[in-house]
Amino acid sequence: MNRHQKEAAVGNLAYEFSEAEAVYAVDYRGLTVAQISELRARLLQNDTKLKVVKNSVTKLAAEKAEVTSINDELSGPTALAFVRGDAAASAKILSGFVKESDNKLELKGGLLNGKPLSTDDVVAIAKLPTREVLIGQLVGLIASPISGTARTLAALLSAVPRQLQQVADQGLVGGGAAAPAAEAPAAEAAEAPAEEPTAEAPAEADAEAAPADAASDTDSTEE
Structure with missing residues (x-):
């Protein structure tokens, strides 16, 4: 890799660092080429790129992106998973592949929103719901x-x-x-006779007047 190629590689990797929600570092030395290809394909389904780059290039890119805490994980053959999708889902994929490969793939730590992660942190993230x-x-x-x-x-x-x-x-x-409306006239008709005494009032008055007249006649006869 000449100088221009190295500068381009550093620039591309620095861009990946700046765009990723999380970065997971893994030791891939026990995997076959076929297994690495399979792991890369699974991660891509969650918008995660697996890159195998020389540690010297990674350190320069991390410095350019101002995430130098990842340098602590750069010992031995190291691949980086740059996560733009669900951080928990990608951690689950990596953790599952560790078991599937009989621990030939090893988790090393990484970054989450620029903050350093230990191996235990990555394992804990893998246990979270997606x-x-x-x-x-x-x-x-x-x-x-x-x-x-x-x-x-x-x-x-x-x-x-x-x-x-x-x-x-x-x-x-x-x-x-x-029904109640129809019964109303009957009730009124039944109450109508109560007004008849008014018509009889003159007769009673005449009857009362007659004794009075008779009394007057008696008085005049006695005189």
């Missing part, structure tokens, strides 16, 4: 009250016809309401 799972859980929490409200409204709406039917059966709506 972003997709977390989003699903969040949607479930948001939808849960909505679905509960929907079920409540459905129950209330389904109860309305039953309640209306019960009211109708009791004669409070529909044809039953007309």
Whole structure:
């Protein structure tokens, strides 16, 4: 690699450092070429690039990107996984490949948002739920009250016809309401005779007047 090629490689790698959400360093010396290709393909599905670069070039690129803490992981053959996708998902892929390869692939640490990670940190990240799972859980929490409200409204709406039917059966709506109106004239007719004493009042007055006249006649006769 001549000077121009090295400068280009450093520039490209520095760009990867600056764009990555996380960077995981692994020791790949026990893997075959076929296994490295398989691992690279799996990581690409999560928008993660696996790059095998000389440590000297990586150190220059890290210095240019101002992430020199990664230099602590650059001993022996080292490949770097530059994660632009889900950091937990890529950590799971690497951790799974460690087991699948009978520990021929080794985790070494890395960076997360520019902060250094130990090997234990990478293992811990691999145990976290993926972003997709977390989003699903969040949607479930948001939808849960909505679905509960929907079920409540459905129950209330389904109860309305039953309640209306019960009211109708009791004669409070529909044809039953007309009966009290029809009975009203009969009640008024039954109460009408109560006014007749008014018409008899003159007769009673005449009857009372007659004894008075008779008394007057008696008085005049005695005189």
